[in-house]
Amino acid sequence: MALIEIDQVVKQYQDRNTAVRALDGVSLTAEAGEFVSLVGRSGCGKTTLLNLAGAMDFPTAGIVRLDGQSTTGLGDKELTRIRREKVGFVFQFFQLLPTLTAAENVELPLQLAGERDVRGRALERLALVELDGLADRYPHQLSGGQMQRVAIARAIVHKPKLLLADEPIGNLDSASADVVMQLLRRVADELGAAILMATHSLEAAKITDTLIRLRDGRIEERRPVAA
Template identity: 50%
Template sequence: MTQLSGPPPARSAAFPIAAELRDVSRVHGSGSAMVRALDGVSLAFPAGSWTAVMGPSGSGKSTLLHCAAGLERVTGGQVFLAGQEITGAPDAVLTRLRRKKIGFVFQSFNLMGSLTAEQNVALPLKLAGVRVPRGDVRAVLEAVGLGDRLRHRPRELSGGQQQRVAIARAMVTRPAVLFADEPTGALDSASARTVLSLLRRMVDEEGQAIAMVTHDPAAAARADTVVFLSDGRLVDRLDRPTAAQVAERLARLEAAPC
């Protein structure tokens, strides 16, 4: 994978833990309508590592990602991003931190159809009033294998290529952590393998921290660690698992009585 231009990112040395949840709870509603989406979750996302988050529907996977990214306020516990506690940070502070320290990739690519790949990568930062040199935008597109697609619009790209544009957009600021919510859910198997290989190289070669929610055991098996949620609690963990091991643990959780 092409290295990004400029000095190497300092995140691995300065912030060995890119993001962390400490005894985090997240409650929705109250009284008989109360739902405990997260219940005392503690989880760290180290730099240079890939963590996959799995669990049955409604187990709290997306809530975990949203709380770690400062998109949802926690009811209890602490949240840290790149060494800074963000638990009670004002919205303006959170917005600035997310622009600089966090990248997001989702199942839907969320690209602007009228813009080129190059313009799509730069657009969110332009809207935020942040100037990104064109060379940096081109470098990150080259890093995801799209250096020859700079001027192509989404309709001229395959699904896998569009997701790689979305990854480039997430990576252009060199975030401390990349949050991915079902990043291969809308892709065919060949495109999914390409995107997963790209994420793997970002971890191994760039020292990126990745936290990924997925329902796919094959995708989860590309991660260093797979953690399993059930009813808002961390209930299991696998390190360097196979897809078969992940599928077996997930099936066991889904079959467990409520």
């Protein structure tokens, strides 16, 4: 069974008196441990697709299933539970809290969920992204690449089944971008998370398993990425 299944999804917005289709009949699946890149120009529907996959929004038509469960029609409480337990998010802008250390930022999702032993689990994830030696540093003491690695550790601290990454290397230099992409590959391989990543970078997409090219809200190309 696919971990994430998007079936003939349409997402339509109203722009004044005009209906705009951000997604038009999009279907895709991703298995546990599969790394999928979504490429295409700005406005092609990549971020909209991530929002639907992560239960942040509802489709106008079609079905989104996460871990075998349709998210359509669920209430806010259940959607919040699904996001908290099964989904991790990584953004272009790191969204770290400046008054918290790296470890404290990573701990935050666990604290909000009422979990115990949050420090130990946070340090495990910082070690996975090779930042365990910087656990007590604040965001302003870290480079952009290091901040994004903290953000990845925070996104995976609760062992999500699905990781959504929206332009995760958009603000990074090439060396930092390479490190982040290798770490995302490691998350898929070692933790078994399915990853959907929106990116403008075809170079970054080379490390993924499957490339999906979107154009005007539709899938224009779908192919495996050569090893």
